Amino acid sequence: QFQVMESGGGSVQTGGxxxxxxTFVYPYMNWCVGWFRQVQGEEREGVATFSSIGTASYADSxxxxxxxxxxxxxxxxxxxxxxxxxxxxxxxxxxxxxxRCLQExxxxxxxxxxxxKGTLVTVFS
Numbered sequence: 516q517f518q519v520m521e522s523g524g525g526s527v528q529t530g531g532x533x534x535x536x537x538t539f540v541y542p543y544m545n546w547c548v549g550w551f552r553q554v555q556g557e558e559r560e561g562v563a564t565f566s567s568i569g570t571a572s573y574a575d576s577x578x579x580x581x582x583x584x585x586x587x588x589x590x591x592x593x594x595x596x597x598x599x600x601x602x603x604x605x606x607x608x609x610x611x612x613x614x615r616c617l618q619e620x621x622x623x624x625x626x627x628x629x630x631x632k633g634t635l636v637t638v639f640s
Contacts (some may be wrong), residue, residue: 517541517629519548521609525564525633527599533636537609539629543567547616550583550594551624551637552605559608561622565592566616574621577603602634606633 524537539548549564563573563583571583582595596603610627611619620626 517611519609519611519629519631521607521631521634524607524636524640526637528569529600529638530639531599531638532595533599535596535607535609535634535636536591537594537620537631538591539609539611541590541611541613541629543613545613547614547620547627548592548610549610549616549620549627550592550626551608551610551627552603553608553633554605560605561621561624562607562620563594564616568615570589570616572616572618572621581585596636599636601640604637605635608633 520538546567550562551559553559565571565583580598584593588620609631611629612627
């Protein structure tokens, strides 16, 4: 069975940091896993993706402040977020697809096949 599970999140003051984790039970050798965020009433927006071949991609708005990484070859990814601002407050979701990442995986949430339930990130001023 395919499972995608997020953990982490919470509330932090402007300028602070948070770490999110995504653990996925996925039987495929090739995969693309990514973090997306969604504010109520808006579309799910790509934040960062990580491919089974070890490549990462980031939305322009988070480059230099967010880092996505794999934990020792395990099917767990971390999203380290720093210098957080209130405008990034959202529900953060982890999505997975049994293909190597394409640019479209970051720009279109429909490319992901499986989703976790999400974790809430709130940045207050």
